[in-house]
Amino acid sequence: MEYRFSSRIAGLKSSAVRDILKLTQGKEMISFAGGLPAEELFPLDAVKQAADRIFQAGPRALQYGLTEGYLPLREQLCGRMADKGMRVAPDEMILTTGSQQAIDLIITVLTEPGDTILVERPTYLASLQVFALHGLKVIAAESDEFGMIPESAAELIREHKPKLMYAVPTFGNPTGRVWSLERRIKMLELCKAGGMLIIEDDPYGAIKFNANETFPTLFSLNGEAQNGCVIYTSTFSKIVAPALRTGWAIGDSRIIRMMAKAKQAADLHSSTIDQQILHQLLKGFDLEGHIAVISMEYGKRMSEMDAALRRAGGGQLRWVKPQGGMFLWMELPDGLDAETLLRCAVQKGVAFVPGSSFYGDQPQRNTARLNFTYNEASRMEQGVARLMEAIGEFTVRS
Numbered sequence: 001m002e003y004r005f006s007s008r009i010a011g012l013k014s015s016a017v018r019d020i021l022k023l024t025q026g027k028e029m030i031s032f033a034g035g036l037p038a039e040e041l042f043p044l045d046a047v048k049q050a051a052d053r054i055f056q057a058g059p060r061a062l063q064y065g066l067t068e069g070y071l072p073l074r075e076q077l078c079g080r081m082a083d084k085g086m087r088v089a090p091d092e093m094i095l096t097t098g099s100q101q102a103i104d105l106i107i108t109v110l111t112e113p114g115d116t117i118l119v120e121r122p123t124y125l126a127s128l129q130v131f132a133l134h135g136l137k138v139i140a141a142e143s144d145e146f147g148m149i150p151e152s153a154a155e156l157i158r159e160h161k162p163k164l165m166y167a168v169p170t171f172g173n174p175t176g177r178v179w180s181l182e183r184r185i186k187m188l189e190l191c192k193a194g195g196m197l198i199i200e201d202d203p204y205g206a207i208k209f210n211a212n213e214t215f216p217t218l219f220s221l222n223g224e225a226q227n228g229c230v231i232y233t234s235t236f237s238k239i240v241a242p243a244l245r246t247g248w249a250i251g252d253s254r255i256i257r258m259m260a261k262a263k264q265a266a267d268l269h270s271s272t273i274d275q276q277i278l279h280q281l282l283k284g285f286d287l288e289g290h291i292a293v294i295s296m297e298y299g300k301r302m303s304e305m306d307a308a309l310r311r312a313g314g315g316q317l318r319w320v321k322p323q324g325g326m327f328l329w330m331e332l333p334d335g336l337d338a339e340t341l342l343r344c345a346v347q348k349g350v351a352f353v354p355g356s357s358f359y360g361d362q363p364q365r366n367t368a369r370l371n372f373t374y375n376e377a378s379r380m381e382q383g384v385a386r387l388m389e390a391i392g393e394f395t396v397r398s
């Protein structure tokens with residue numbers, strides 16, 4: 001039988017790193033590729049105890065639940081959001097299967113194929129996949145260490161009249177950058193003037209290496225959820241564990257209701273077991289303390305990666321030390337294509353994600369994203385040594 005796949009899926013690019021890792025299965029590999037949290041820091045016992053508590057309450061724990069998500073967890077999350085200056089009611093929130101599903105649902109309810117979306121250059125790979133699947137035209141504004149450049153965005157908005165903007169303003173993926181307050185305000189103004197809705201994706205905002213720094217979200221700067229131009233999404237994946245597959249979105253209740261309708265069609269609801277575990281966890285566990293511990297450890301690992309790169313002769317590479325999040329974004333020597341480098345690096349037992357994966361078009365090919373949260377110091381050091389050896393082969397040859 002000949003399967004006639006939809007043009008949307010047939011045209012979707014698969015991730016370069018997945019393809020390469022498939023070829024190298026079985027090899028001892030140090031991976032800086034995935035956005036993986038450190039497993040040894042997962043709150044395993046607290047999650048186990050939370051799960052025990054929900055099962056002790058009887059068979060009800062196994063029943064179908066609401067599409068919008070488990071209400072007691074939504075109520076707790078409303079409290080957490082209020083602490084960050086985002087005041088919402090439970091009917092202005094929906095729980096999703098990771099924030100990835102929130103992005104997909106927002107795009108489902110607010111766009112038609114052919115609509116245009118404004119993003120940063122570069123931006124989160126799996127959001128680009130969602131936009132491609134929905135047939136959106138992606139336009140990308142330039143960005144620098146202060147975030148999206150308003151002049152570049154303004155020109156694109158004038159020319160293409162996008163319907164939406166998607167952004168990760170705090171510790172972005174892949175760059176780890178934080179938008180300055182000035183840029184946040186400017187981009188809000190530009191989007192409002194252009195009648196655009198903003199999808200603010202914030203999986204990493206809590207993971208900051210200087211606990212005293214605060215970064216107001218676009219949502220909080222904009223004010224109310226009702227009639228607001230920002231729909232905000234975040235997740236438990238990076239601050240508790242990704243396997244619990246629980247994210248949330250907040251925004252105007254009309255958008256949330258539409259998302260719930262689309263979610264019914266997609267999966268009825270996300271796992272209520274996971275949501276109940278998180279509810280129990282938030283009742284008896286010091287999540288803020290846990291976030292402080294992981295942030296401190298990730299800050300240490302980032303410094304170790306930074307130091308290992310310097311020691312290994314990283315003078316020919318350029319990167320800015322991230323102040324939070326999970327990724328270090330690097331520029332390789334001019335003319336060195338990161339996809340070519342990856343093939344060589346994988347032979348030496350180290351993987352990373354070539355930067356080209358994070359561009360809608362015209363990728364800057366000499367860029368790479370390195371995750372610093374997953375590996376402990378000795379593996380980090382070894383991985384960096386392997387990477388530098390691979391880079392050395394190209395710089396010697398050229």
Ligand SMILES: Cc1ncc(COP(=O)(O)O)c(C=O)c1O
Pocket residue numbers: 035097098099100101124168173201203234235236237242246247
């Ligand atoms: C920017 C960004 N958004 C969304 C997600 C999706 O996370 P999850 O679906 O696990 O909540 C990720 C995951 O790495 C991410 O980096």
